[in-house]
Amino acid sequence: xxxxxxxxxxxxxxxxxxxxxxxxxxxxxxxxxxxxxxxxxxxxxxxxxxxxxxxxxxxxxxxxxxxxxxxxxxxxxxxxxxxxxxxxxxxxxxxxxxxxxxxxxxxxxxxxxxxxxxxxxxxxxxxxxxxxxxxxxxxxxxxxxxxxxxxxxxxxxxxxxxxxxxxxxxxxxxxxxxxxxxxxxxxxxxxxxxxxxxxxxxxxxxxxxxxxxxxxxxxxxxxxxxxxxxxxxxxxxxxxxxxxxxxxxxxxxxxxxxxxxxxxxxxxxxxxxxxxxxx
Ligand code: FAD
Numbered sequence: 001x002x003x004x005x006x007x008x009x010x011x012x013x014x015x016x017x018x019x020x021x022x023x024x025x026x027x028x029x030x031x032x033x034x035x036x037x038x039x040x041x042x043x044x045x046x047x048x049x050x051x052x053x054x055x056x057x058x059x060x061x062x063x064x065x066x067x068x069x070x071x072x073x074x075x076x077x078x079x080x081x082x083x084x085x086x087x088x089x090x091x092x093x094x095x096x097x098x099x100x101x102x103x104x105x106x107x108x109x110x111x112x113x114x115x116x117x118x119x120x121x122x123x124x125x126x127x128x129x130x131x132x133x134x135x136x137x138x139x140x141x142x143x144x145x146x147x148x149x150x151x152x153x154x155x156x157x158x159x160x161x162x163x164x165x166x167x168x169x170x171x172x173x174x175x176x177x178x179x180x181x182x183x184x185x186x187x188x189x190x191x192x193x194x195x196x197x198x199x200x201x202x203x204x205x206x207x208x209x210x211x212x213x214x215x216x217x218x219x220x221x222x223x224x225x226x227x228x229x230x231x232x233x234x235x236x237x238x239x240x241x242x243x244x245x246x247x248x249x250x251x252x253x254x255x256x257x258x259x260x261x262x263x264x265x266x267x268x269x270x271x272x273x274x275x276x277x278x279x
Contacts, residue, residue: 008259009275013266014043015053031268035275039067041098046075046105062092070094073102074115086129096134119163126164139168139195141182145216154189167193169261171215172200174223176251197252200263201270202241205231242270246277
């Protein structure tokens with residue numbers, strides 16, 4: 001059970017590339033575990049070695065008795081590889097997966113594509129393992145950047161549920177209106193699965209702008225200007241971020257949200273303090 005009764009939460013981490021990154025992640029894990037999250041999800045990298053690192057991080061979390069939710073993507077995924085990975089996760093006692101299409105590698109690494117969309121991967125997982133895994137999928141309150149219309153994006157979300165998804169985590173957002181409008185729209189499409197808001201702490205101005213642009217999450221102008229003016233002052237930027245994101249979560253809680261998924265970016269402090277502010 002979480003440290004507070006008001007809401008549940010889980011954390012996303014990514015597999016670090018270096019030994020130092022791995023040590024830092026161990027520290028982050030220990031600090032965030034004090035809050036008793038439901039689980040940690042571990043992202044799936046685009047390249048082969050990063051995908052192997054995801055599995056290693058999942059193994060480490062499990063070895064520490066922590067519920068881990070591996071992400072699995074279509075990138076470089078073959079039927080054979082999927083079968084082996086699912087088998088490994090079953091042996092580790094993993095019960096839940098986060099299934100996504102996946103981002104392509106930023107360099108020119110050669111990749112294999114046997115599954116085109118998350119829907120196809122979900123269908124294959126259900127075929128191979130029936131209802132063994134709880135499957136989480138991605139949802140987009142401000143719509144996926146490649147969706148040609150909001151309705152098309154929600155129809156795609158619905159197809160993922162029909163293929164076997166049990167719940168969803170949203171892309172991060174800074175406008176709670178976008179989240180509630182999305183929930184309303186999903187309701188009109190008879191989508192009834194839990195849609196858990198994905199929350200990102202704010203730590204680095206340049207990276208935030210870059211990532212928000214890529215994934216289509218709008219940073220409100222007033223917030224953008226504030227953050228920009230502190231772009232060379234990471235301590236103040238983090239403080240503004242903690243205050244803003246705590247208020248965002250508070251507003252979501254007041255309007256009935258009962259669970260959050262935090263994109264920790266492998267750092268404990270901002271997420272830890274945001275949760276403390278909500279308790
Ligand atoms: P899909 O649901 O497959 O949809 C992708 C796009 O294709 C959408 O625009 C959709 O409308 C369109 N589409 C779907 N089906 C069809 C069809 N049949 N014909 C035409 N168009 C179609 N990326 C990683 O690389 N690793 C991770 O670990 C990772 N974790 C994530 C976790 C969360 C919670 C979120 C929100 C995102 C994550 N991502 C990750 C990013 C994700 O891979 C990208 O956002 C990706 O571009 C879309 O993934 P998806 O599963 O939503 O795609």
